[in-house]
Amino acid sequence: MAQSTTDITALVSICGVVIGPTQKLTKERRLTPDENDYDSAYSGRIPRILDAFASISLNTNKKGQVIAVALQITPAEIQLIMTGNRDIEPEVVSYLQSLWEKLQAISKLQFDHTEAGCDPTTTSPTTITPSPPRIPNPRHYERITELTRNLAEEVLMFCFPRLQAWFDKFWPGVDEFAVEFIQNPLARETEGDNLVELLEHLGTIYNLIKSVPAAQTKKEKKARKTKIGLVVPEIRMHLKVAMRWTTKFLSVEGQLTLDRLEAVILDRPGLNLIRSIDKMTTLQRQIETLVGFAYSQKLALALQERQFGIQVLPAVMSAPPDWPCTLAEWEKTMLMFIEQHELHPCKDRVAEDARAMADGLSGNTLRVHAECRLVAELVRRRERIAISYIGVSKLSCRACTAWLSTLRSVYGCRFTTRGSHRKWYPGWDLPEMPTDELDKVSNLHAMFKSKIEEAYLDYIQRQGRGTGAEEAKSSDSTGASGYGQVDETQGAVGTVKVTYHLRSGPE
Numbered sequence: 001m002a003q004s005t006t007d008i009t010a011l012v013s014i015c016g017v018v019i020g021p022t023q024k025l026t027k028e029r030r031l032t033p034d035e036n037d038y039d040s041a042y043s044g045r046i047p048r049i050l051d052a053f054a055s056i057s058l059n060t061n062k063k064g065q066v067i068a069v070a071l072q073i074t075p076a077e078i079q080l081i082m083t084g085n086r087d088i089e090p091e092v093v094s095y096l097q098s099l100w101e102k103l104q105a106i107s108k109l110q111f112d113h114t115e116a117g118c119d120p121t122t123t124s125p126t127t128i129t130p131s132p133p134r135i136p137n138p139r140h141y142e143r144i145t146e147l148t149r150n151l152a153e154e155v156l157m158f159c160f161p162r163l164q165a166w167f168d169k170f171w172p173g174v175d176e177f178a179v180e181f182i183q184n185p186l187a188r189e190t191e192g193d194n195l196v197e198l199l200e201h202l203g204t205i206y207n208l209i210k211s212v213p214a215a216q217t218k219k220e221k222k223a224r225k226t227k228i229g230l231v232v233p234e235i236r237m238h239l240k241v242a243m244r245w246t247t248k249f250l251s252v253e254g255q256l257t258l259d260r261l262e263a264v265i266l267d268r269p270g271l272n273l274i275r276s277i278d279k280m281t282t283l284q285r286q287i288e289t290l291v292g293f294a295y296s297q298k299l300a301l302a303l304q305e306r307q308f309g310i311q312v313l314p315a316v317m318s319a320p321p322d323w324p325c326t327l328a329e330w331e332k333t334m335l336m337f338i339e340q341h342e343l344h345p346c347k348d349r350v351a352e353d354a355r356a357m358a359d360g361l362s363g364n365t366l367r368v369h370a371e372c373r374l375v376a377e378l379v380r381r382r383e384r385i386a387i388s389y390i391g392v393s394k395l396s397c398r399a400c401t402a403w404l405s406t407l408r409s410v411y412g413c414r415f416t417t418r419g420s421h422r423k424w425y426p427g428w429d430l431p432e433m434p435t436d437e438l439d440k441v442s443n444l445h446a447m448f449k450s451k452i453e454e455a456y457l458d459y460i461q462r463q464g465r466g467t468g469a470e471e472a473k474s475s476d477s478t479g480a481s482g483y484g485q486v487d488e489t490q491g492a493v494g495t496v497k498v499t500y501h502l503r504s505g506p507e
Contacts, residue, residue, distance in 0.1 A: 006323060007449070008430060008445055008448060008449045008452065009323075009366060009428060009429050009430060010323070010324060010333055011337070011449065011452050011453065011456065012399045012424070012426075012428045012452055013357065013426040013427060013428060014333075014334060014337070014353070014357065014456065015398070015399070015424040015452060015455065015456050015459075016399075016424040016425050016426035016427070016428065017353055017356045017357045017424075017426055018349075018353050018456070018459065018460065019398075019424050019455070019456065019459050045289075045292065045293065045296070045299070046071070046387055046389060047389045047391070047418065048289045049289060049290065049293050049391075050069055050070075050071060050387075050389055050390070050391025051286075051289075051391045051392065051393075051418055052286040052287075052289040052290050052391070053069050053080065053096065053290075053391055054067045054068060054069045054082075054391040054392050054393040055067075055282070055286050055393040055394075056099075056155050056158070056159055056283070056286055056287075056290075057069070057082070057088070057092050057095075057096060057393065058159065058162055058393050059091075059092065059095075059158045059159055059160075059161060059162070060161055060162070064085055064086060064367075065084055065085055065086045066084060066085045066369065066370045066371075066392065066393050066394045067082060067083070067084045067088065067370060067392070067393045068082070068083055068084070068370035068371040068373070068374045068390055068391065068392050068393075068417075069081065069082050069374075069390070069391040069392075070374055070375075070378060070387070070389075070390055070391070071387045071389075073306075073387075074306075076306060076307060077306055077307045077308070077309050078302060078306045078307070078308050078309070079308075079309045079310070079311055080096070080308070080309070080310045080311070081310075081311045081313065081374065081377075081378075082310065082311070082312050082313065082374075083312065083313035083314070083315065083370050083373050083374050083377075084315055084370050085315060085367055085369055085370050086315050087314055087315045088312050088315075093310050093312060095154075095158055096310060097308070097310060098154065099151060099154065099155070099290070100308045101308075102147055102150065102151045102154070102294075103151070103290060103293060103294040103303055104294075104303045104304065104308070105147055106144055106147050106148060106151070106291075106294035106295070107294045107295075107296075107299075107300050107303040107304055108303075108304055109140035109143055109144050109147070110140070110144055110294065110295055110300075111297060111300050111304075148291055148294075149236070151287070151290070151291065152236050152240075152287045152291070153232050153233060153236055155283065155286070155287050155290075156232045156235060156236055156239075156283065156287075157228060157229065157232055159283055160212075160228050160232070162283070163209065163235075163283055164209050164212070166279050166280055166282070166283075167202075167205065167206045167209050167280055168209075169279075170275075170276035170279050170280050171202065171203070171206045171276075171280065173273075173276060174199070174202065174273065174276050174277070174280075175203065175206075177261075177273060178199040178203065181195065181196075181199070181261065182196065194245060194248070194249075195245070195249070195261075197241075197245060198242055198245035198246065198249065198277070201238045201239075201241050201242040201245075202238075202242055202277070202280055202281075204234075204238050205235050205238045205239060205242070205280075208231045208234055208235050208238075209231070209235070211227070211231060212224060212227045212228055212231060213227065239281065239283070239284040240284065242280075242281055242284070243281050243284040243285065243288065246277055246278070246281045246285075249274075249277065250274065250277070250278060255274050258273050258274050258277075259273075259274070261273075313373065313374065313377055315367075315368075315370075315373070316367075316368040316373050316429075316431065316432075317365060317366065317367055317368075318365075318366045318368070318429050319365055319366060323366070324357075324358075325358075326358060327354055327355055327358040330354040330355075330357040330358050331350060331351060331354040333354075334350050334353060334354055334357075335350055338350065338460075341453075341457060349460075357426065365427060366427050366428065366429035367427055367428065367429060368429045368430070368431045369396075369397065369399075369400050369428065370392070371390050371392055371396055371400055371404070371417055372400055372403050372404070372430070372431045373431050374390060375390060375404065375407065375413075375415045375431075376431035376432060376433055377431075378413075378415070379407070379411055379413060379433070379434065380433070380434050388413065388414040388415050388416065389415075389416060389417075390415055390416065390417050391417075391418075392417045392418065394421075395417075395418065395419050395420055395421040396417045396419070396420045396421070397420065397421065397422075397423055397424060397425050397428070398420055398421075398422050398423060398424050398455070399424060399425070399428045399452070400417075400420070400428075401417075401420040401422075402448060402451040402452060402455070403430070403448055404416065404417070405451070406444060406447045406448040406451060407444065409447060410440055410443050410444045410447060411440065411444075430445070430448075
């Protein structure tokens with residue numbers, strides 16, 4: 001089994017080097033306008049809540065860290081199970097515990113808690129039962145507003161490094177667009193003051209972020225923290241207003257308008273105005289998702305009648321002894337694969353790809369991605385999972401999507417995430433599965449290898465035929481291998497269709 005696993009992970013890494021750089025997703029993947037619809041069924045909001053918890057758990061913009069979360073429910077407790085591509089720091093757990101307490105306090109004030117509620121000891125351990133009708137208590141309005149403001153500012157403080165990275169990356173291009181838009185009378189007639197107001201608020205946020213100094217020494221870090229505390233309240237207010245206009249412009253009609261404006265004003269395909277605006281306001285959307293959770297009458301029981309606990313699973317790293325390390329070993333591995341499948345026209349690419357493989361995997365370290373690690377643990381426990389949705393801080397990679405799809409086929413489970421960015425990463429490893437079901441594990445590995453081979457063969461055969469880059473791009477964008485599509489699953493949480501994040505690249 002160890003050798004078989006290594007063969008598969010080697011193939012995944014081949015995909016990582018050869019296929020990964022070719023993934024250029026287009027702007028056809030649009031947002032849906034209903035992401036803040038808090039009046040929909042409570043089951044439909046659970047995926048967004050879990051994604052929000054996963055995303056706001058990242059207080060760093062270091063590459064490689066992704067957090068995945070799952071929800072387990074007992075008669076007396078709601079437990080958030082977390083893991084990451086790297087180990088999760090204790091401060092993250094304390095921060096999430098504090099956020100949950102604020103959500104709980106808001107919920108208790110929002111609805112009159114003196115009415116008779118459901119007895120949690122008689123509630124099904126695997127479901128969230130909507131609470132009896134509760135009437136919002138107007139006497140607590142000021143306190144609710146204060147707690148909501150504190151929650152938003154706590155998230156912004158904790159996630160400030162990521163917010164700063166997003167604006168540093170996306171605002172310069174948007175700023176260039178804004179200058180030309182304001183000076184173009186024809187464009188101003190199209191959208192006028194609405195877009196100007198959005199751009200002004202985003203520009204103000206950028207200036208506030210840039211006013212925070214970098215820090216190296218202990219004294220400088222203290223001064224930086226103080227400065228962040230001063231600018232966060234202003235950032236919160238501007239983000240809140242910007243989010244209102246963002247929701248309008250990220251509707252289907254609004255995105256078409258932005259596409260036209262971008263084409264007329266700034267003919268620079270690399271800008272992707274829609275994605276830039278979405279990324280810069282993502283944190284506010286996640287804050288509003290959590291606030292909507294606390295304001296929800298249907299979810300009040302979950303917050304008020306159950307305790308909250310967090311379990312953290314350690315990240316998993318491995319270094320197989322027979323993993324190809326040198327350029328010669330990689331070249332041999334890839335040539336064997338190409339010979340096996342009679343891909344002779346592709347031999348001239350082997351040396352180049354093998355060199356990239358050897359350079360990209362120095363250190364001979366493999367990593368189990370967070371969502372795969374978490375799902376494998378839930379399968380190992382053999383516990384009935386009411387909510388099979390896995391919240392992730394970043395869209396899943398292509399290998400993870402193939403793994404989860406294979407696992408659903410073999411084990412009959414319904415675990416899913418919000419989708420895939422469809423890129424590959426080298427150094428990907430398989431999670432450990434229960435050894436007392438060797439037949440299932442063997443079948444799992446065989447099916448997964450088949451999926452990976454199918455995708456790799458499709459790519460390398462197109463390259464061997466000399467097809468152009470545009471054909472490869474078009475074929476991949478249609479999901480020819482079955483990856484990267486919007487996830488839909490029929491589970492205890494109902495039909496989940498999560499399409500409110502753009503699929504145009506990594507964060």
